[in-house]
Amino acid sequence: MRRQLNTLYVTTEGAWLHKDGANIVMEVEGETRARLPVHMLESLVCFGRVLVSPPLLGYCAEQGITTCFLTPNGKFLARVEGPVSGNVLLRREQYRRTDDLAGCAAIVRNMLQGKIHNQRAVLGRGLRDHSDKLAPDDEAALTHAHKRLGRIADKLPDTPSVETLRGLEGEAAQAYFGVFDHLIRVRDPALRFGGRSRRPPRDAFNALLSFLYTLVTHDCRSALEGVGLDPAVGFLHRDRPGRPSLALDLLEEFRPLMADRLALSLVNLRQVSERDFQTMDNGAVLLREESRKLVLTAYQERKREDLRHVFLEEKAPIGLFPFIQAQLLARHLRGDLDAYPPFLWK
Structure with a gap:
């Protein structure tokens, strides 16, 4: 049975997500608000004005973690993922x-x-x-x-x-x-x-x-x-x-x-x-x-x-x-x- 991993939802306007080693770090107005190991995640969902650094996007793609961008009310905007391993x-x-x-x-x-x-x-x-x-x-x-x-x-x-x-x-x-x-x-x-x-x-x-x-x-x-x-x-x-x-x-x-x-x-x-x-x-x-x-x-x-x-x-x-x-x-x-x-x- 597949192990259930977490989805990280980021809803804070103006949040800045970046990579620090094998962790995702969230900063708001220059202050660190959260830190989470990447291996615990299955996907990353960002609502509204959330910025994600290119190194973090690339690292997530390499790890098979999909990054999804939505409007504040949940309308789909874009999705970033690594190579699809479809049969x-x-x-x-x-x-x-x-x-x-x-x-x-x-x-x-x-x-x-x-x-x-x-x-x-x-x-x-x-x-x-x-x-x-x-x-x-x-x-x-x-x-x-x-x-x-x-x-x-x-x-x-x-x-x-x-x-x-x-x-x-x-x-x-x-x-x-x-x-x-x-x-x-x-x-x-x-x-x-x-x-x-x-x-x-x-x-x-x-x-x-x-x-x-x-x-x-x-x-x-x-x-x-x-x-x-x-x-x-x-x-x-x-x-x-x-x-x-x-x-x-x-x-x-x-x-x-x-x-x-x-x-x-x-x-x-x-x-x-x-x-x-x-x-x-x-x-x-x-x-x-x-x-x-x-x-x-x-x-x-x-x-x-x-x-x-x-x-x-x-x-x-x-x-x-x-x-x-x-x-x-x-x-x-x-x-x-x-x-x-x-x-x-x-």
Whole structure:
């Protein structure tokens, strides 16, 4: 089993990162704020105006550590990495499979099976854990959506077309996010969820979701590259210049557990509140810098939690699950597995 390494998130505006021996040193206004051994890291993620010295960038690339640059609100800007050690035969099979309508549909079908199963798990846990606190209308809406997702999942095995499968995914998303607000237990109007909005997010909860989705996408991309797959060529998401389509495919299975559920916990436990967000002139709502640090800490803690992997029948830290799924997808493409086994949250 692969050892889980840390991701270093740097959110301090004006930070200067440089190399000192085998350590990363962070300075702010000429004062050393942090020092971390490079061997403990898997990736380095910089938010906003963070400067990285060329020697450190080169050293990280040599050590297989990816450096990623994002805007303050988490939009991808650039990525610096060393030589990609992808298996050319595996990637050629990946490209062939995306052009094979039946083979592509088989993978998409299983990915969506995992996504919808995990969406139902989020709603099911909300019904189970807080049934005594739910209003009758909330309980009825959640129960209806839970059953509707089940009916959509039942259609997947008999759906041969990728386009039709994408339509079912959209229907599932509508049912899921249509009742998501019923899972929020705080009364603050600023933290309610009125529907999914992005590019830019128009309310606090969407800003939180978008930020977490960015973090999970980064981990999925790193996992795919780690097993030799091309993160830009997907099965569910269409190819588009600059878009990591396969990483977005893998993200779908992990959204409910690693992002949606975590966002609900942060809001319902009042770890984030209205004051953690700011509204820009264009109407976009963003997390404040200190609040990003809080969410990053919660995300790292969630990744350290152990969970049983249904297919492997063994426990592992949640942070390793994207890598496990990337390995399983690679094994399927190589012909070692008859089908791609999706991640199912139990």
